[in-house]
């Protein structure tokens with residue numbers, strides 16, 4: 001049945017010497033499990049994905065030598081002793097019937113350590129260390145390191161390697177003139193600049209033999225000003241094919257590119273057309289990548305002839321059974337990656353172990369398990385935001401009986417506001433998943449029910465989980481009862497009419513969300529690929545180097561917005577590391593005025609009166625039609641006290657516990673972990 005629905009996605013791929021069972025490649029992703037000796041955890045993590053039927057797994061990046069480390073003591077594979085430790089990983093995957101390739105990643109000038117090396121001594125805009133320029137023999141040494149790493153991978157039982165040639169890392173740096181100013185045999189015209197990747201692939205093939213997968217990840221659109229031309233990219237792809245690669249994977253954009261490539265506001269499958277261009281140029285299988293998170297998107301991409309495989313990394317963090325559920329016609333049970341980056345990439349950049357916002361078990365497979373409860377008990381969960389729902393699902397999954405009470409008519413709490421923000425449409429998927437799981441696990445939902453402590457006590461539950469969330473903070477500004485003043489709930493949930501000129505008080509996550517909502521007036525560029533590409537200045541790489549247009553084309557913003565905060569410093573400083581810059585860029589491109597270091601003096605008919613600094617200088621009226629309060633939130637946990645006083649085991653989670661810096665990641669993690677131990 002599902003083979004008929006997803007015929008392209010579920011078709012095997014014959015590589016000659018071996019066959020992949022379907023067209024899903026689990027893309028490489030650094031999780032933190034690669035560093036140190038966490039091979040048992042890594043084995044459990046990958047085994048679960050192999051059991052979930054993924055066609056080919058690619059590990060996070062391993063450096064071929066110390067210079068290639070992404071950061072000090074990052075994962076490296078160069079010695080026999082290191083290779084031996086990987087055995088547990090490869091056998092775990094093979095036992096589950098999977099295949100796994102090791103990614104060889106040399107960081108080059110993106111390395112976060114003082115021993116970084118690169119083609120030329122040019123620091124990247126995203127790292128503090130200036131790399132040392134390699135000598136001619138120094139480059140030769142790096143080539144040998146790549147080859148040796150591939151040999152060690154084979155000894156360790158891997159089915160192949162992926163040579164990381166994109167995203168602006170070491171190999172990629174040789175290809176473009178802005179990072180390669182060499183005049184020896186590794187620099188100069190493009191034939192010379194591409195010598196490095198071609199030699200690496202050629203010599204790796206010679207060393208590992210014919211029956212070993214070599215994937216080359218090729219930067220198909222650099223998205224940087226001096227990026228490669230399309231002619232150069234095609235020449236490289238053909239040379240890589242001739243050098244003996246089995247598969248070419250797609251890389252989109254250097255890390256220093258100022259175009260979002262994987263964030264949730266990037267349209268689904270936004271770059272598959274780039275791989276499709278390459279399809280006519282080479283004969284070996286191509287993999288496409290970036291923002292593919294549903295079987296339907298993947299199937300469509302393959303059916304359209306864009307590629308032979310699709311790469312998904314984060315979606316397999318979110319749901320290890322993605323492929324299995326597709327095969328078994330259970331697509332509506334897939335826990336969909338919402339591309340938020342909050343628990344995966346943002347963790348990596350903060351030097352923390354990765355996980356997944358929608359699946360806190362990701363990378364914690366050996367420690368967080370939802371085992372069946374010995375005795376089934378009755379729980380009430382009050383509040384159906386992400387914390388309450390997660391607790392309910394884990395409790396019900398473990399065999400407990402759960403009543404979930406919700407004051408509103410629908411489940412989801414604040415997620416219902418997030419889903420209306422342009423570029424945050426993926427929250428619909430999260431709610432869809434929650435609704436389906438509630439149905440499957442038999443959680444009893446009581447909508448439109450503001451349950452009281454008395455009613456809860458009368459029902460004699462074995463435990464009550466208070467997940468009643470938050471309420472907007474009262475900023476206590478003089479005149480705030482003026483009809484111009486709205487709360488973010490009025491705007492996002494109740495759709496109150498909003499005028500042309502708006503001041504937003506508070507520049508946290510919700511202040512930014514409200515600004516984007518009002519700027520676009522309900523329209524979402526994420527749902528229109530051509531518009532989105534034009535806004536970010538992305539064009540066919542055959543038209544402009546690196547696929548970057550000379551200018552961006554953006555429609556007039558729907559409103560004039562001023563976004564205010566009391567602190568000095570950058571607006572949105574607490575937004576995610578990998579996404580905050582995108583939100584700031586969107587606001588800037590739409591001429592949003594960002595003002596900090598203000599005091600809110602008064603609200604009146606003219607608008608908002610602010611003064612500046614500790615001395616309350618320069619009182620100025622900001623003349624606006626509306627003022628929207630986004631001044632943070634405080635916990636709502638009135639049920640806790642009476643329940644505890646009556647001796648009922650009571651657990652407070654999510655925003656009801658701590659409202660400050662609450663987000664769905666913490667809420668889901670806290671709800672799931674509590675329910676796992678009850």
Ligand code: NAP
Nearest residue numbers: 475506507508509510511565566567630631632661662663
């Ligand atoms: P928040 O991030 O804590 O921001 C609250 C804002 O209100 C701050 O800018 C703060 O700045 C201001 N504020 C605090 N007390 C105030 C007062 N008494 N008077 C006036 N202004 C005051 O809270 P939020 O925006 O409500 O977001 C809640 C959570 O959801 C956050 O953790 C956020 O990360 C998360 N979220 C994230 C996103 C996203 O990542 N895009 C989107 C939505 C929500 P000053 O104190 O400097 O004035």
Ligand code: SF4
Nearest residue numbers: 337340341344356357
């Ligand atoms: Fe996807 Fe967010 Fe999970 Fe990362 S944390 S895998 S982006 S849902």
